[in-house]
Amino acid sequence: MYNRRSFLGAIGRSACAAFALPTLQPQRFTRALEAFAADVRTPEEIAQDESLWFEVQQAFTVDRSLVNLNNGGVSPAPAIVQAAMKRHLDYSNNAPVYTMWQILEPEREGVRQRLARAFGSEAGEIALTRNASESLQTCQFGFDLQPGDEVLTTTQDYPRMITTFQQRERRERIKLKQFSLPVPCEDNDEIVARFEKNITFKTRLILMSHMINITGQILPVKQVVQMARAKGIPVIVDGAHAFAHFDFSLADLECDYYATSLHKWLFAPHGTGMLFVRQEKIKGLWPMMAAPEKMDSDIRKFEEIGTHPAANYLAIAEALTFHQGIGAKRKEARLIYLRDRWAMRLAQLERIHLHTSLQPGFACGLATVQLKDADPFELTHYLWDKHRIIVTPIKHPEFEGIRVTPSVYTTLEEIDRFADAMEEVSKSGLPKT
Template structure:
């Protein structure tokens, strides 16, 4: 059984337990312990009010609200950043804390590194991150990114020759590389699903996995959603079927942590890995691994831990590391708590809808890789005859617009889309600017092709 989840009040409490190495307007004050104190802090920085009782769907369309959120960040002014699916910029308060913590640590690392780990990272920051996930702090391991979290499971799960692992051509390449290594080393069998693009329905996706899972299946990898298509999966339904045949489920949630009110328990999985520097908006270098307590002992860590380490701490040993990332993540998690996952998700869904409508009008033959109903944060669109990498380069160099070109995918070479991933503070005018720039560049690239 999973532990009783934390509530939102607990999240505020633990983001408040901040040692305050930084002084100044943007640092979280020591007195924050309640939602009203966090509201006052946000108001002082020009941010939105937590007292706004409008529904997330209404707030999603309020450009003034999200402009105030934008004011909490230090962004590069000459770039329209539409590539937040890779990494999100942290808020200014986190950047301020990051630089101060780095100076303090690097000036006396032998003392400051263990001190910051013991007094902040493994206590205050761990509790805040666990609360954002609705789990207990003892159930998570602090790692560097989703790849480290998920490869811990994929490489450490007990498998022998002939055991089956179900995965998808649209899983992240680092996870597939780990499974290929298990196949070469241990003789496991990979059952690779090739989902249709776009998928017609959640039922159709579920059926693909149900057909692939057999009595010999030991592990199922599910990506939620796919980095390559933006497609969500019916994770809970697939998990239930896998459990009925004795298989276990590992979820790559790099693209959904921070956008679901109940990001983990709602999935019904056994293992869960994600990066906090995507939609939770922490500085780069923080990931998280969770697993059901009954599975912890059987997973081999990536690096051998010290003998006295127990529980999830077994998966945290990486040697000397830039410890200042963890304390600097607390202001970012506090801002996430203030905005709320549902508001963020609705805003991104609204921007995705707005963008799709603009693209469809400008390019009637554009091909989206997932329907609007089955996707959310990521918009993948293919323009026939256009090299997505060339389009990415043209938009960046000629228009100061950053998107992601998705070409040359080893697991599915047919994918040739660009990925557009705005942030919650992205303005509609920036999406208009992208469509206008694409309208100028795409005809030139089509003629070249």
């Protein structure tokens, strides 16, 4: 079984051997991370210990000439994950029909078991996919719906998922119904009430985000699922930005369908995702790509996509070990600490407005900030052109701003560079083009 001590030793060996970092001293590196693993302080205390997080930062091979604050889009993987993927890919290419299909492919089952254990489900309820979009569309297309049936979601859900239902509207004449949520919202009962208020006798399916991708708002999944289940309505949960971002398990959600990407907050190889479907629900959900009838009750029917690499999926194991070595609660606390460092500073400025709650339980490391009277796309270009800082522009009919998503490899200097730049443009305005 993996534990923090074996994980930390592996990082020290793999990162150094695979990438030959000249300034890294393997023994010092391993000792520091072993101290991190044995630390008995609270997550909030550890979140502020820069000597420990410095060692975590060195596990990544990122370009420090720029500041990447769009880790919510897709994250870099630690060196140990990159090395594992390369090792599996090299082996695959020895003789793919044998080495990839017969040797490596069966090892996916170990990854499946570990993901299930981390999520709190059974291994037979976890499908390995390419991203959250594939996982979600499997669910969105997998339910039989009739003309006139309604599907319900908010106006703030991910555009691709809204587009998916809009296609079913055009093709099958179902009806997509959307409603807005307060930005931000610090009242879970209000959120549940808005979902319930918009349910009609025609509602057949609900899609909800665990964490809204454009604000970082954490929604009360368990309460919505319980309310909808009492009415016989299944709920698909979009967990693209939640899994491995903050600490939770399936027991905290009680949902039957959960989809996520693993290349965001788990730091797994790009193009990896996960779909959970509760065992008794698998048979009733059609796969997006055809599978034989004998697989009707098998979670692997959702993986029938044709030839695919083994390397990406097997290296998920190293990403999971890295995540567990840090600890979910510690990681969550660190991401909140980084967010609060810039957000609380900028919130004091007159032209700054936060669209993300800073209250416990309503958000984590992802936050959206607006500079009043500044176009978010122009602000994004300015931050890159002038300061080499990467953020995400958000322009929604209900609000706008820039999304900021640091990660565990982000330094305090990088956070402060962003805050300095925002403070400067808040006082002087964007330069005229």
